[in-house]
Amino acid sequence: QVQLQESGPGLVKPSQTLSLTCTVSGGSISSGGYYWSWIRQHPGKGLEWIGYIYYSGSTYYNPSLKSRVTISVDTSKNQFSLKLSSVTAADTAVYYCASYRADPTGFHFDYWGQGTLVTVSS
Amino acid sequence: QSALTQPRSVSGSPGQSVTISCTGTSSDVGGYNYVSWYQQHPGKAPKLMIYDVSKRPSGVPDRFSGSKSGNTASLTISGLQAEDEADYYCCSYAGSYSLVFGGGTKLTVL
Numbered sequence: 377q378v379q380l381q382e383s384g385p386g387l388v389k390p391s392q393t394l395s396l397t398c399t400v401s402g403g404s405i406s407s408g409g410y411y412w413s414w415i416r417q418h419p420g421k422g423l424e425w426i427g428y429i430y431y432s433g434s435t436y437y438n439p440s441l442k443s444r445v446t447i448s449v450d451t452s453k454n455q456f457s458l459k460l461s462s463v464t465a466a467d468t469a470v471y472y473c474a475s476y477r478a479d480p481t482g483f484h485f486d487y488w489g490q491g492t493l494v495t496v497s498s
Numbered sequence: 499q500s501a502l503t504q505p506r507s508v509s510g511s512p513g514q515s516v517t518i519s520c521t522g523t524s525s526d527v528g529g530y531n532y533v534s535w536y537q538q539h540p541g542k543a544p545k546l547m548i549y550d551v552s553k554r555p556s557g558v559p560d561r562f563s564g565s566k567s568g569n570t571a572s573l574t575i576s577g578l579q580a581e582d583e584a585d586y587y588c589c590s591y592a593g594s595y596s597l598v599f600g601g602g603t604k605l606t607v608l
Contacts, residue, residue: 411595415599421602422501422587422599422600422601422602423536423544423587423589423599423602424599425589425596425597425598425599428595428597436594436595436596438499438596439499439596440499472543472544476597482549482550482553483532483534483549483550483591484532484534484546484549484550484589485534485536485544485546485589486546486555488543488544488545489543490543491543
């Protein structure tokens with residue numbers, strides 16, 4: 377059973393960079409057919425896809441966040457990371473990491489982390 | 499890339515059926531059979547309920563079913579149970595390796 381766990385600061389100051397890491401256990405991040413994803417949910421609001429990365433390093437981002445987002449992968453540690461620059465209060469949200477399966481068996485998010493609340497405040 | 503349109507809320511009594519719609523465009527819902535649905539209880543991570551429009555993962559009750567017509571996908575829950583009360587989100591592939599979620603629907607079991 378694959379498990380994902382987010383880690384990182386719960387409080388970030390405005391204009392700084394939000395940094396989170398997702399550790400994958402129970403499976404290899406180098407498995408083909410999976411895109412390692414970040415999704416966020418503003419308080420009381422819906423889900424927003426931030427972007428994802430393939431184990432090879434190819435990245436794909438939500439156009440609305442593309443200028444501020446960097447997703448990277450460390451296959452040796454079975455981890456992938458999110459950096460969101462120049463944050464404001466509008467970036468306060470629960471951030472989830474998840475695996476997006478994209479192969480002949482289906483296209484969907486199958487495993488999710490528990491989510492971590494990041495608050496942007498001075 | 500705009501969010502897919504879902505009703506903000508739906509409700510039904512135990513045993514009844516409800517349908518939640520998810521409307522997009524020909525660039526997302528209408529263009530691909532890669533629509534998935536997620537159930538989210540308060541304070542919890544989303545859970546996959548339907549993928550590829552109408553496929554059900556193992557462990558998900560067959561009371562949950564999905565379909566698509568044109569640019570609108572639908573999730574139907576039959577034989578409503580109290581534990582079905584949750585928020586539901588659709589998600590579609592939108593081309594060029596991008597994804598888009600719906601705004602979410604709150605299901606109330608009366």
